[in-house]
Amino acid sequence: MGTSIDSVLSAAAAAAGPAAASTPAERAGWLDAVADALDAAAAELIPLAAAETHLPESPRLKGELARTTFQLRLFGDVLRDGAFLGATVDHADPEWPMGPRPDIRRVLVPIGPTLVFAASNFPFAFSVAGGDTASALAAGCPVVLKAHPGHEELSTRTGEIVREALAAAGAPAGLFAVIHGIDDGVAALKDPRIAAAAFTGSVAGGRALFDIAVARPTPIPFYGELGSVNPVVVTPGAVAARGAAIATGYAGSFSLGAGQFCTKPGLLFLPEGHGLEEDLRAAVTGVAAQPMLNERIADGFTRRLSELSAAPGVEVLVEGGEDGPVFRPSLLTTTAKHFAQSDAAVREECFGPASLVVTYTDQAELLEVLDGLEPGLTATVQGEEDEVELVRGLLPALTKVAGRLLWNDWPTGVTVSWAQQHGGPYPATTAPTTTSVGTAAIDRFLRPVAWQGFPDALLPEALQNANPWQLPRRTDGQR
Amino acid sequence: MGTSIDSVLSAAAAAAGPAAASTPAERAGWLDAVADALDAAAAELIPLAAAETHLPESPRLKGELARTTFQLRLFGDVLRDGAFLGATVDHADPEWPMGPRPDIRRVLVPIGPTLVFAASNFPFAFSVAGGDTASALAAGCPVVLKAHPGHEELSTRTGEIVREALAAAGAPAGLFAVIHGIDDGVAALKDPRIAAAAFTGSVAGGRALFDIAVARPTPIPFYGELGSVNPVVVTPGAVAARGAAIATGYAGSFSLGAGQFCTKPGLLFLPEGHGLEEDLRAAVTGVAAQPMLNERIADGFTRRLSELSAAPGVEVLVEGGEDGPVFRPSLLTTTAKHFAQSDAAVREECFGPASLVVTYTDQAELLEVLDGLEPGLTATVQGEEDEVELVRGLLPALTKVAGRLLWNDWPTGVTVSWAQQHGGPYPATTAPTTTSVGTAAIDRFLRPVAWQGFPDALLPEALQNANPWQLPRRTDGQR
Numbered sequence: 001m002g003t004s005i006d007s008v009l010s011a012a013a014a015a016a017g018p019a020a021a022s023t024p025a026e027r028a029g030w031l032d033a034v035a036d037a038l039d040a041a042a043a044e045l046i047p048l049a050a051a052e053t054h055l056p057e058s059p060r061l062k063g064e065l066a067r068t069t070f071q072l073r074l075f076g077d078v079l080r081d082g083a084f085l086g087a088t089v090d091h092a093d094p095e096w097p098m099g100p101r102p103d104i105r106r107v108l109v110p111i112g113p114t115l116v117f118a119a120s121n122f123p124f125a126f127s128v129a130g131g132d133t134a135s136a137l138a139a140g141c142p143v144v145l146k147a148h149p150g151h152e153e154l155s156t157r158t159g160e161i162v163r164e165a166l167a168a169a170g171a172p173a174g175l176f177a178v179i180h181g182i183d184d185g186v187a188a189l190k191d192p193r194i195a196a197a198a199f200t201g202s203v204a205g206g207r208a209l210f211d212i213a214v215a216r217p218t219p220i221p222f223y224g225e226l227g228s229v230n231p232v233v234v235t236p237g238a239v240a241a242r243g244a245a246i247a248t249g250y251a252g253s254f255s256l257g258a259g260q261f262c263t264k265p266g267l268l269f270l271p272e273g274h275g276l277e278e279d280l281r282a283a284v285t286g287v288a289a290q291p292m293l294n295e296r297i298a299d300g301f302t303r304r305l306s307e308l309s310a311a312p313g314v315e316v317l318v319e320g321g322e323d324g325p326v327f328r329p330s331l332l333t334t335t336a337k338h339f340a341q342s343d344a345a346v347r348e349e350c351f352g353p354a355s356l357v358v359t360y361t362d363q364a365e366l367l368e369v370l371d372g373l374e375p376g377l378t379a380t381v382q383g384e385e386d387e388v389e390l391v392r393g394l395l396p397a398l399t400k401v402a403g404r405l406l407w408n409d410w411p412t413g414v415t416v417s418w419a420q421q422h423g424g425p426y427p428a429t430t431a432p433t434t435t436s437v438g439t440a441a442i443d444r445f446l447r448p449v450a451w452q453g454f455p456d457a458l459l460p461e462a463l464q465n466a467n468p469w470q471l472p473r474r475t476d477g478q479r
Numbered sequence: 480m481g482t483s484i485d486s487v488l489s490a491a492a493a494a495a496g497p498a499a500a501s502t503p504a505e506r507a508g509w510l511d512a513v514a515d516a517l518d519a520a521a522a523e524l525i526p527l528a529a530a531e532t533h534l535p536e537s538p539r540l541k542g543e544l545a546r547t548t549f550q551l552r553l554f555g556d557v558l559r560d561g562a563f564l565g566a567t568v569d570h571a572d573p574e575w576p577m578g579p580r581p582d583i584r585r586v587l588v589p590i591g592p593t594l595v596f597a598a599s600n601f602p603f604a605f606s607v608a609g610g611d612t613a614s615a616l617a618a619g620c621p622v623v624l625k626a627h628p629g630h631e632e633l634s635t636r637t638g639e640i641v642r643e644a645l646a647a648a649g650a651p652a653g654l655f656a657v658i659h660g661i662d663d664g665v666a667a668l669k670d671p672r673i674a675a676a677a678f679t680g681s682v683a684g685g686r687a688l689f690d691i692a693v694a695r696p697t698p699i700p701f702y703g704e705l706g707s708v709n710p711v712v713v714t715p716g717a718v719a720a721r722g723a724a725i726a727t728g729y730a731g732s733f734s735l736g737a738g739q740f741c742t743k744p745g746l747l748f749l750p751e752g753h754g755l756e757e758d759l760r761a762a763v764t765g766v767a768a769q770p771m772l773n774e775r776i777a778d779g780f781t782r783r784l785s786e787l788s789a790a791p792g793v794e795v796l797v798e799g800g801e802d803g804p805v806f807r808p809s810l811l812t813t814t815a816k817h818f819a820q821s822d823a824a825v826r827e828e829c830f831g832p833a834s835l836v837v838t839y840t841d842q843a844e845l846l847e848v849l850d851g852l853e854p855g856l857t858a859t860v861q862g863e864e865d866e867v868e869l870v871r872g873l874l875p876a877l878t879k880v881a882g883r884l885l886w887n888d889w890p891t892g893v894t895v896s897w898a899q900q901h902g903g904p905y906p907a908t909t910a911p912t913t914t915s916v917g918t919a920a921i922d923r924f925l926r927p928v929a930w931q932g933f934p935d936a937l938l939p940e941a942l943q944n945a946n947p948w949q950l951p952r953r954t955d956g957q958r
Contacts, residue, residue, distance in 0.1 A: 017875055063578065070577040083958060086897040086919075100893055102888060106898040106919075111876060114801065195904075214693040218905045221912060334642035382594040388936050395937065396496055399588060404929040405513065405935065409581060416577055418956050419569040419585040421929035425674075425696045432590065432926045433700060440565075440927065442583075447911045448919065450883040457867050458874065458886065472958060477897050479562060479951055 005184045011174030012113040012142040013193040018172035019140045020110050023461070024085070024469070027138055028076035030171045034137075037165035038158070045158060049123045052151040053090035056259070061124070068124040071131055071416050075138035078439045082471040084108070085415035086448070087462045089475045102453050105463040108446035110140035111221070112195030115188050117209065119200035120150040120293050121260045127151065128158040128178060131416075131437055132198040132223070138443035144194070145178045148186035150294045156179075172431070189213055196221045196445060200262070200436065202351070203227040203427045210430045223444050224430035225423065227349040228376030229409045230267040231401075233366065233394060236271045238408075244279045245425055246382050250355070251283035253410035255329040258290040259353035260297065263378050263411040266349055269336075269366060272359045275318065280331060280357065284318040289326035292352065298327070302351030305330055307345040308354065312336025314346065320353060329353035336360040336369045347374055357385035363390065363431035370397040375425035378404045403428060403435070484663045490653030491592040491621040492672040497651035498619045499589045502940070502949070503564070506617055507555035508512045509650045513616075514548035516636070516644035517608055520527045524637060525565035528602040531630040533770035539736070540603070541720065547603040550610055550895050554617035557918045561950040563587070565927070566941045581932050584942040587620035587925035590700070591674030594667050597689065598679035599629040599772050600739045606630065607637040607657060610895075610916055611677035611702070616655070618924035623673070624657045625664035629773045629791060634659075668692055675924060677702045679741070679915065681830070682706040682906045689909045696730065702923050703909035704902065706828040707855030708745040709890045710880075712845065712873060717887075723758045725861050729834070730762035732889035734808040737769040739776065742857050742890040745828055748815075749939035751838045759810060760835065763797040768805035777806070780831030784809055786824040787833065792817025793825065799832060808832035815839040815848045826853055842869065849876040854904035857883045857890035882907060882914070 019027075022271040038045065042065055049065075050057045078084050086108050091099040119126035126132070129147050136143045145157035159178030166175055179188065188194055189212050197213055197220060199206050206224035213222035234246055254265050270276065292298040302322065309316055320330035330353065339346060339358045346356065360366040379402035383391045398405055403424030414422055420438030423429040426472045429436070434444050451459055462466050472479075490916040498506075517524070521544055531534045557563050565587050593615040598605035605611070607624050615622045626634035638657030645654055658667065667673055668691050676692055676699060678685050685703035692701035713725055733744050749755065769776040781801065788795055792813045799809035809832065818825060818837045819891025825835070839845040862870045865910035877884055882903030893901055902908040908915070913923050930938055942949050951958075 019877075020875070029752060067577045077956065081956075081958070083953075090894075090896045090898040093834055096894065096896070098546045101894045101896055104898045106900050106917075112879075150938070210693075214689075214698075219689070219693075219909060220905075221910070286635070295921065385934060391937055394668075396499070399499075399928055400591075403927065404931060405933070406931040407933040407934045415569075415575065415580045415583060417569045417575070417580055417583060418953055419567040419583045419929055421585050421927045425926070430698060431700070433923070435927055438585075438929075444912070447877055447904070448882065448900045448902065448914055450917075452883060452885040453888045454884070454886040455864060455867070458870060471625060474562075474897055477556065477560075479560070 005179055005187055008144055008177045008179055008187060009113070009191050009193045011177065012144050015142040015172040015174035016110070016112050019142055022140060024079035024082060027140060028079040030166055030169045031072045031076045031134065031138060033165045033169035034129060034162050034167050035072040038065065039069050039160050041161050045154065048154045048157060049151060052084045052154055053123050053293050060257070061333040064122060066126045067416065068129055070299065071125070072129065072134045074416060074439060075134050075442065078442055079115050079138055082469060084442050085462050087471045087473040089183055089463060089473055090091055091476055096422050104449045104450055104452045105305070105459065106448055107460060107462045109449050111445050111447045112141060113144060113193055114141040114445055115144045115146065115194045115197040117146045117185060117197070117199040117201065118148040118155065120148045120297065121257070123151045123154055126200045128155050129162050131441055135441035136198070136445045138251045138442050142175050144188055145176070146188065147178050147180050148330060152180060161386060181250065186212060190216060192218060194220065196223070198223040198455045200225045203349070206430065221444065222430055223434055223436060225436045226427045226429065228262050228378065228424070228428050229347070229349050229374055230263055230376050230378045230380070231267040231269060231373060232265045232380040232382060233269045234271070235381070235383040237387045238382040239271060239274050239276065243274065243276045247276050247279035249410055250282065251287055251329070253412045255353045255357040256412045258292050258327055259329065260293055260351060263414060265380065265411055266355055268355060270357055272361050273346045274359065281318055284329050284331045287329050289323050289328045290353070291326050301350070304350040305352065305354050308332060308350055308356065311342055311346045319356065327353055331355060336365050340369050340372060363393065367394065367397055368466065370394065370401070373401045375401040375428055377422060377424050377428045378402050378406060380406040380409065380411055382408055389440065394466065401425065481735050484658055484666055487623055487658055488592070488667060488672045490656065491623050494621040494651040494653035496590070498621055498654055501619060503558035503561060506619060507558040509626065509645055509648045510551045510555045510617060512644045512648035513608060513641050514551040516640050517544065518548050520640050524633065527633045527636060528630060531633055532602050532772050533869055534602070534736070543601060543603045547590050547608055550604070551608065551613045553895060553918060554613050554921065557921055558617055561948060563921050564941050564950060566950045566952040568767045568942060568952055570955055581800045583929055583931045585927055585929045586939055588928050588939045590924050590926045591620060592623060592672055593620040594623045594625065594673045594676040594947060596625045596664060596676070596678040596680065597627040597770065598829045599627045599632065599776065602630045602633055602735070605679045607634050608641050610920055614920035615677070615924045617921050621654050623667055624655070625667065626657050626659050631659060665691060668683065669695060671697060671825065673699065676702065677915065677923070678703040680705070682828070685909065687819055700923065701909055702913055702915060704741065704915045705906045707741050707857065707903070707907050708826070708828050708853055709742055709855050709857045709859070710746040710748060711744045711851060711859040711861060712748045713750070714860070714862040714866050714869060716754065716866045717861040718750060718753050720863055722753065722755045726755050726758035727762045728889055729807070730759065730766055732891045733834040734766045734832045735891045736823050737771050737806055738786045738808065739772055739830060740891050744859065744890055745834055747834060751840050753838065760797055763808050766808050768802050768807045769832070770805050777831065780829070783829040784831065784833050787811060787829055787835065788827045790821055793835070796836065806832055810836065811833060812838065814837040815844050817849050819851060844870065846873065846876055849873065849880070852880045852909055854880040856901060856907045857881050857885060857892055857901050859885040859888065861887055880904065
């Protein structure tokens with residue numbers, strides 16, 4: 001381990017105590033300060049991001065930075081709300097049915113220094129000052145941020161702004177640092193000073209890091225958001241009522257950001273004889289060619305697309321592919337029968353501007369193929385209100401394979417709110433009980449501690465009798 | 480895989496849908512029915528448990544069964560309360576600062592068929608119908624219970640009673656089954672039909688199973704409660720005020736149940752020159768010899784005790800050991816200086832009736848040694864009210880290494896309530912953000928699903944506009 005990474009980890013470990021001793025209100029102030037500083041630096045950061053990622057400045061990067069600073073401030077609201085602490089007070093009860101109960105009180109505390117691996121495809125929202133950083137800092141955990149090599153310069157500059165803002169807001173030194181390079185990232189992941197890790201990226205990369213995290217002498221929670229096929233099921237009624245609009249919406253969604261979203265709809269289930277071939281062709285060929293984030297991702301996409309195109313029973317509806325420095329979207333099609341017998345080349349995520357239409361003969365065949373789907377982040381139904389019974393029959397299978405279900409919408413575009421869920425059974429995430437977007441993301445970086453029989457003066461403020469933080473608390477079982 | 484285990488897993492998988500479709504109120508009824516049936520069978524079950532585990536019928540096994548059925552009924556209260564579902568409703572908001580927000584609603588759903596490995600040392604409370612089973616069934620997950628070989632007959636009989644009670648209460652077939660033998664347990668753990676696992680037992684056994692769970696092609700959450708040293712820190716003031724009483728309390732706590740509790744105090748930190756040697760010797764030699772659960776545990780204890788006794792700087796204060804079929808407790812002592820330089824033989828849990836007194840010279844040395852402690856389930860302070868400042872200085876270090884802190888009490892005896900926390904950083908558990916005792920244990924077996932834009936008729940009842948279950952819900956950010 002280099003001296004630089006060692007000193008970063010020592011500083012993070014040293015910051016853990018002061019961070020844990022901070023109040024939620026103080027941490028809300030730190031997050032607000034970071035958000036303000038990033039907003040103020042927009043004119044510098046957005047062109048930097050555009051140059052390194054080839055993403056358009058407006059509306060894309062501008063919107064993404066707004067989303068990022070909104071998210072930081074929303075965690076401020078979570079902190080001021082206080083329910084996230086799960087404060088619970090059970091007074092001593094000599095009549096407790098299982099035997100006399102001591103006074104026992106429970107609250108969540110920060111899990112400790114957290115290593116965050118930034119994603120390539122959202123240089124703001126899932127990177128240096130993104131959701132994992134925001135939720136871990138909100139929880140009171142020092143963050144060591146492993147920059148994504150796809151936007152190193154932006155990462156360094158964002159990191160400087162975050163550090164300066166935190167320092168000016170009075171946060172402990174060492175609370176946040178950016179590191180670079182996979183060797184340092186792996187060294188940090190193996191280091192006993194790191195208590196948890198979060199990651200957004202590919203299945204291969206995420207699984208390799210997960211395997212390292214759980215093989216440590218002291219395994220740690222690893223919150224990896226890896227891959228997702230994001231099926232969309234179109235009912236016969238929806239095809240009849242608005243087939244052309246669905247074709248257009250689908251083409252727009254799967255090609256958005258050159259298909260480099262974890263919620264890209266990778267599968268469109270259409271009833272056999274849907275008659276939308278021409279609409280789909282027109283919609284997909286009408287999409288402008290776009291550059292991809294970097295050469296590594298472009299190469300990976302080209303390889304995956306050729307595997308998919310060559311798979312038995314798969315036909316090409318629209319041949320897209322490379323066009324100088326930009327990529328045109330591709331559309332393929334197969335039948336549910338072929339899909340059910342297919343291997344990983346067909347069933348797993350293809351990151352980039354391509355998607356697969358799967359035709360089904362009837363509801364029974366559809367259900368069978370849904371039941372065998374690889375789980376993911378989302379599952380969407382395009383249906384009609386008068387098909388409620390038909391759709392209800394699909395929902396248990398869809399709930400089983402997704403963390404977010406959508407009705408007559410497209411899965412790209414992930415709002416940040418109290419009810420958001422961005423996660424799901426593996427490989428959507430390595431931690432299916434959690435989310436990486438939305439206010440509940442803070443839960444990942446907290447662990448419970450119970451206090452038994454302590455005098456009021458020694459209890460943490462969250463649990464003292466006077467409830468000085470005015471937290472919502474469950475007391476003796478009552479909300 | 481034998482046909483028997485295969486059919487058990489198929490039945491569990493088939494039960495997952497109906498279980499997920501059940502209402503919390505229905506599941507509360509199932510748990511109450513199981514509790515009633517176990518209470519009704521007490522006269523049969525308690526002698527069976529005593530014969531297989533050598534634990535005394537009264538008060539120990541009688542109390543443990545009461546605790547077990549209380550726990551089942553308490554999860555009924557959790558289900559009727561409804562807050563565990565985390566129901567959250569965010570209405571569509573065109574003015575949402577990051578951009579228009581769709582209607583999005585979030586609720587927790589059962590994670591799926593759960594494999595529970597029973598513990599040896601609590602044949603009721605951490606076994607067939609114990610806490611993991613109760614919390615997983617409450618969550619709506621089918622349970623496959625791997626019986627502990629230390630009480631096979633009791634496990635089979637308890638399993639029959641649970642199955643009959645569930646069937647009579649109208650629960651889905653296949654919701655619960657008992658399997659036997661480590662081969663079937665490992666086969667089930669590797670099986671794709673299992674979605675989560677829970678375990679209580681040794682570090683070696685639990686780590687081996689954890690490693691299997693996370694190495695699956697589809698890794699699953701593994702909630703292992705493994706081992707804990709449970710340090711107790713005695714302040715100078717407490718020694719002066721009530722040293723003899725502390726010696727007696729300590730001897731009683733570490734020898735309770737022949738030291739076969741995961742919360743057994745394994746370390747007692749006393750100020751140098753405490754002068755309690757005679758009190759400790761008298762208290763420990765006054766404890767009656769007790770049989771151990773089984774020969775395997777007795778052999779393991781004997782081996783660990785001889786390692787500990789032979790470690791550099793460790794002296795024997797009371798030589799206990801085997802006395803025919805029963806064991807007398809042992810007490811050892813060392814200095815903080817030796818402890819700080821010691822290896823696993825001294826620092827890790829020794830399961831059985833032995834404990835180690837560690838003397839410290841001053842607060843600085845105490846803090847240093849606490850900082851390097853292996854984490855665990857509990858940490859206890861025996862102090863005086865006028866030592867608040869001194870104790871406050873210890874609490875950050877203790878919070879770092881434990882899930883439950885106690886004041887002037889002993890860690891054995893774990894109440895079941897809303898505020899209980901039974902967990903902690905590894906090796907206390909493999910999942911430090913969770914608990915295996917108390918109402919929050921249900922969280923381990925739930926995963927979130929968000930519903931975006933659905934018509935009311937297609938939403939789960941927990942999220943419908945009329946709130947038919949009258950759940951506590953967070954709506955548009957407001958509690």
